[in-house]
Amino acid sequence: xxxxxxxxxxxxxxLQDGMTIMVAGFMGTGTPEILMDAIIEKGVxxxxxxxxxxxxPRGWYSDYDTPRGTGKLxxxxxxxxxxxxxxxxxxLVGQGIIDDTMECTLVPQGSLVEKIRANNFGLxxxxxxxxxxxxxxxGKMQIEIDGKMYLLEKPxxxxxxLCRASVCDEFGNFLCNKTTKNFNYLxxxxxxxxxxxxxxxxxxxxxxxxxxxxxxxxxxxxxEGEKPWQI
Amino acid sequence: MxxxxxxxxxxxxxEFKDGYVANLGIGLPTMVSSFLPEGVxxxxxxxxxxxxxxxxCERGEEDSEIINAGGGYVKVSPRVNYFDSATSxxxxxxxxxxxxxxxxxxxxxxxxxxxxxxxxKMYAGMGGAxxxxxxxxEVVIAMLHQQLNKKTGVSKPKILKECxxxxxxxxxxxxxxxxxxxxxxxxxxxxxxxLHPDYTLEEVVAATEAHLIVSPDLKPYxxxx
Numbered sequence: 001x002x003x004x005x006x007x008x009x010x011x012x013x014x015l016q017d018g019m020t021i022m023v024a025g026f027m028g029t030g031t032p033e034i035l036m037d038a039i040i041e042k043g044v045x046x047x048x049x050x051x052x053x054x055x056x057p058r059g060w061y062s063d064y065d066t067p068r069g070t071g072k073l074x075x076x077x078x079x080x081x082x083x084x085x086x087x088x089x090x091x092l093v094g095q096g097i098i099d100d101t102m103e104c105t106l107v108p109q110g111s112l113v114e115k116i117r118a119n120n121f122g123l124x125x126x127x128x129x130x131x132x133x134x135x136x137x138x139g140k141m142q143i144e145i146d147g148k149m150y151l152l153e154k155p156x157x158x159x160x161x162l163c164r165a166s167v168c169d170e171f172g173n174f175l176c177n178k179t180t181k182n183f184n185y186l187x188x189x190x191x192x193x194x195x196x197x198x199x200x201x202x203x204x205x206x207x208x209x210x211x212x213x214x215x216x217x218x219x220x221x222x223x224e225g226e227k228p229w230q231i
Numbered sequence: 232m233x234x235x236x237x238x239x240x241x242x243x244x245x246e247f248k249d250g251y252v253a254n255l256g257i258g259l260p261t262m263v264s265s266f267l268p269e270g271v272x273x274x275x276x277x278x279x280x281x282x283x284x285x286x287x288c289e290r291g292e293e294d295s296e297i298i299n300a301g302g303g304y305v306k307v308s309p310r311v312n313y314f315d316s317a318t319s320x321x322x323x324x325x326x327x328x329x330x331x332x333x334x335x336x337x338x339x340x341x342x343x344x345x346x347x348x349x350x351x352k353m354y355a356g357m358g359g360a361x362x363x364x365x366x367x368x369e370v371v372i373a374m375l376h377q378q379l380n381k382k383t384g385v386s387k388p389k390i391l392k393e394c395x396x397x398x399x400x401x402x403x404x405x406x407x408x409x410x411x412x413x414x415x416x417x418x419x420x421x422x423x424x425x426l427h428p429d430y431t432l433e434e435v436v437a438a439t440e441a442h443l444i445v446s447p448d449l450k451p452y453x454x455x456x
Binding site: 029130 | 300
């Protein structure tokens with residue numbers, strides 16, 4: 001069996017300036033923090049980042065003075081283009097747009113999910129009623145099915161997907177606890193290279209296979225060392 | 232102001248039937264679950280990925296793996312179920328959420344809703360709002376009747392003939408609950424169904440730009456249990 005275990009820096013060794021990455025998580029919860037740290041340590045820049053939101057800015061938790069999730073990438077200034085559903089918690093995006101240092105594409109959250117899922121699972125796109133008659137419809141094909149209007153939302157591709165598991169086996173079968181699931185079960189497999197950072201790594205067969213909620217077939221590389229978030 | 236918001240939340244709560252699955256927006260809409268009529272039990276959905284939301288956590292009770300869609304740490308009910316974002320928005324878009332309560336910047340005569348962006352002022356993103364109002368079976372708008380400009384002290388209508396701000400969705404609003412009245416969105420226009428005793432019909436009409444059809448069955452605004 002191919003060995004998928006890597007250090008964080010080994011896993012992103014092929015990540016180059018200007019590439020597109022998907023980062024799982026919802027306001028930092030379920031985001032692989034050790035991979036965010038590795039990107040900053042490696043020093044890649046001009047990334048396009050597909051994520052739900054801009055993570056959490058420094059100072060969100062008064063007693064924990066660090067940004068969280070994609071908020072780390074925003075603070076480090078390595079994002080040229082963010083594709084997200086909500087960036088209101090992170091003034092750095094609004095400032096980046098005003099300063100013309102950053103581009104932001106807003107996508108309704110349910111459509112963002114489906115664009116990622118479409119790329120993962122071989123679909124040419126998804127038809128959704130969400131966004132019909134709004135700014136979100138601009139530039140998109142509209143298709144009427146049985147008298148109801150839908151927008152064609154095309155797949156979103158990426159060079160890397162960065163996901164976070166609570167438990168992962170050495171093949172990459174994984175599970176995410178509670179509300180850390182969010183985009184992790186959609187992004188894993190959706191990019192050309194798919195990395196899981198996990199809190200706990202177990203041997204194949206060590207746990208009941210039904211423990212795992214998602215397939216290791218979708219995972220190319222596994223990094224150990226993700227920590228529970230300290231409130 | 233706080234009393235008026237409680238009044239609105241209490242009236243919205245009366246829209247809920249026992250067994251409803253609901254999604255409540257941040258702020259005033261969140262208060263609605265505190266005022267459910269006796270015998271009405273609902274299941275709250277949180278669009279980041281679960282059903283069975285109970286309420287905010289006390290300091291020290293937090294579980295770092297359980298947040299709501301506003302990023303706050305929350306408590307969950309024994310029947311909680313966690314899922315990924317595709318399932319969460321499938322539940323929303325697929326009509327499995329009975330009702331959503333949200334605030335609004337503007338609502339118009341066709342039930343069009345604007346509540347996510349003020350060009351040049353507010354740059355946040357629609358998040359899950361467009362999906363929620365498109366997918367939920369009943370969309371309840373809970374808001375103060377007019378927008379108060381804090382600098383000038385002048386209030387202006389938020390219930391308009393036609394929305395001026397970028398829309399969240401077309402024709403999705405079912406009912407508007409303000410401190411003054413309850414308005415139902417129908418095929419023929421906005422129908423005033425309940426009037427709060429603190430206001431006259433003329434005051435409500437003056438505070439509303441849209442044409443109001445007064446229901447022949449106009450009732451007093453009812454928040455009694």
